[in-house]
Amino acid sequence: xxxxxxxxxxxxxxxxxxxxxxxxxxxxxxxxxxxxxxxxxxxxxxxxxxxxxxxxxxxxxxxxxxxxxxxxxxxxxxxxxxxxxxxxxxxxxxxxxxxxxxxxxxxxxxxxxxxxxxxxxxxxxxxxxxxxxxxxxxxxxxxxxxxxxxxxxxxxxxxxxxxxxxxxxxxxxxxxxxxxxxxxxxxxxxxxxxxxxxxxxxxxxxxxxxxxxxxxxxxxxxxxxxxxxxxxxxxxxxxxxxxxxxxxxxxxxxxxxxxxxxxxxxxxxxxxxxxxxxxxxxxxxxxxxxxxxxxxxxxxxxxxxxxxxxxxxxxxxxx
Amino acid sequence: xxxxxxxxxxxxxxxxxxxxxxxxxxxxxxxxxxxxxxxxxxxxxxxxxxxxxxxxxxxxxxxxxxxxxxxxxxxxxxxxxxxxxxxxxxxxxxxxxxxxxxxxxxxxxxxxxxxxxxxxxxxxxxxxxxxxxxxxxxxxxxxxxxxxxxxxxxxxxxxxxxxxxxxxxxxxxxxxxxxxxxxxxxxxxxxxxxxxxxxxxxxxxxxxxxxxxxxxxxxxxxxxxxxxxxxxxxxxxxxxxxxxxxxxxxxxxxxxxxxxxxxxxxxxxxxxxxxxxxxxxxxxxxxxxxxx
Numbered sequence: 001x002x003x004x005x006x007x008x009x010x011x012x013x014x015x016x017x018x019x020x021x022x023x024x025x026x027x028x029x030x031x032x033x034x035x036x037x038x039x040x041x042x043x044x045x046x047x048x049x050x051x052x053x054x055x056x057x058x059x060x061x062x063x064x065x066x067x068x069x070x071x072x073x074x075x076x077x078x079x080x081x082x083x084x085x086x087x088x089x090x091x092x093x094x095x096x097x098x099x100x101x102x103x104x105x106x107x108x109x110x111x112x113x114x115x116x117x118x119x120x121x122x123x124x125x126x127x128x129x130x131x132x133x134x135x136x137x138x139x140x141x142x143x144x145x146x147x148x149x150x151x152x153x154x155x156x157x158x159x160x161x162x163x164x165x166x167x168x169x170x171x172x173x174x175x176x177x178x179x180x181x182x183x184x185x186x187x188x189x190x191x192x193x194x195x196x197x198x199x200x201x202x203x204x205x206x207x208x209x210x211x212x213x214x215x216x217x218x219x220x221x222x223x224x225x226x227x228x229x230x231x232x233x234x235x236x237x238x239x240x241x242x243x244x245x246x247x248x249x250x251x252x253x254x255x256x257x258x259x260x261x262x263x264x265x266x267x268x269x270x271x272x273x274x275x276x277x278x279x280x281x282x283x284x285x286x287x288x289x290x291x292x293x294x295x296x297x298x299x300x301x302x303x304x305x306x307x308x309x310x311x312x313x314x315x316x317x318x319x
Numbered sequence: 320x321x322x323x324x325x326x327x328x329x330x331x332x333x334x335x336x337x338x339x340x341x342x343x344x345x346x347x348x349x350x351x352x353x354x355x356x357x358x359x360x361x362x363x364x365x366x367x368x369x370x371x372x373x374x375x376x377x378x379x380x381x382x383x384x385x386x387x388x389x390x391x392x393x394x395x396x397x398x399x400x401x402x403x404x405x406x407x408x409x410x411x412x413x414x415x416x417x418x419x420x421x422x423x424x425x426x427x428x429x430x431x432x433x434x435x436x437x438x439x440x441x442x443x444x445x446x447x448x449x450x451x452x453x454x455x456x457x458x459x460x461x462x463x464x465x466x467x468x469x470x471x472x473x474x475x476x477x478x479x480x481x482x483x484x485x486x487x488x489x490x491x492x493x494x495x496x497x498x499x500x501x502x503x504x505x506x507x508x509x510x511x512x513x514x515x516x517x518x519x520x521x522x523x524x525x526x527x528x529x530x531x532x533x534x535x536x537x538x539x540x541x542x543x544x545x546x547x548x549x550x551x552x553x554x555x556x557x558x559x560x561x562x563x564x565x566x567x568x569x570x571x572x573x574x575x576x577x578x579x580x581x582x583x584x585x586x587x588x589x590x591x592x593x594x595x596x597x598x599x600x601x602x603x604x605x606x607x608x609x610x611x
Contacts, residue, residue, distance in 0.1 A: 021450045022453070025462075142594055143594050144583075145546065145587065145590065147545075147546055148586060148587065155573065159572065159573035159576070254456055254457025254458055255457070257461065257550070262569075272461065276465045276552065281465070291455060291458050292455070
């Protein structure tokens, strides 16, 4: 357990430079806008006084290192600044939008893992039509753009069958059933491509593991096939599955930006895209920082889980 | 026995050509190449193939259903959807090919350099690459667009930038394998310069995985570009562009589904083609299919 703890700690420390680099990039986001970001934020009707006020509010009149320090100090104390259009605190905007994004992505990932892993395990041991069907599903699901799949699902489930709402959202706390009804199409849309990746990885990893000598040994020992496949082989094949799931979570966070806009879900992705079109850079900055941090946390968790499942990872790191 | 080495030399000279054929081949791969060549032809010949002008507005045909003269129907301004899809391939393929080539032009040298030189150079370069990869790709693209403003060229640049680290990583890992091979050590012992070793031995043997990656990235580039345009962050109206067409038609989805169905199919077919090529190439590099 000690070795595992130190592996987790070391992995945690390795996250620090990534966090710092991310924060610098996000910090520079406003400053890299060509021309005068404040002028393009406020539009042509802005008076020079307005511009000067906003500039000092953002701290753009101070030296760059000082600006970064002030900004990161604020972020670490939960102060992400103010929305220029609604004058709301950005933290309160995120308090509404982050849970939406989390609900969408976590449900999509659960669905993708819940379908992809068992089906991948099942088809790994099979040849013939099962492999062909799963292969066809994989290449199809990877090739169909998720937002178009979403549109087609709306066409079928709203246009033809009229059983699900096309878009919209209510808070889970207000009406759980309605909230889930709104979530079904976005979650299925987002999960389909991920299911394909996870299925493909599971199948490949299981194929590799099932051909190892120790599996033949377990068979010779007379273990039941089910216990060989689900207990022994799956655990050994879990490394790539966990890694790909982690990587795909990043893709999912990106995909959520598009899907939230398609289904009018008030998540962080929608916040970012709306803010870009309004040149509301402070909100863009906060949204990008949120998703990037989420991604870093997911990566960290993925590595730690990978290490727990497969002790060889710890050894590779410590040696 | 003296004939044997000669035969070996002849075989070695023919082998790359045969390998190339199998690499392109496989039923999947060939299907992919065929579709891609057709789509490229469509993009180039769009002015000849398109039955109407992609920007011709027709007030009498607003959201009109498909007919013999307009097989894909008309959009909310009465423009012919088929003609717009044909023209849109110019943007989609142009951006996909452009971004991947740009990413290769930058990522390949970085990967080769890091893998071949090794040591601290490799360590530092790879940590920088890891930093770029620790950012979700689409988010990175969107952030760059937030800075530079929307547009087709910005989308191309943004996609290229998110591809550089991926390309560099893939190339580096195959260079690492090739670098340790006997023929590279032999060439060095023979006194060949590093540059000629890289050009003559390392690159030709390490390029395979990069080509697989390139075709997969091409597929993603089409999706990313369409997604960006769908969000209003890529190509701008009135450019005929597949993602943009989907965004326009979104309001009339149930009323005029053809405005949504055909451009989407257009994206899916091109993405499928590049994925098939990628799968075919991958299979020829890994005949046991373990990595699939």
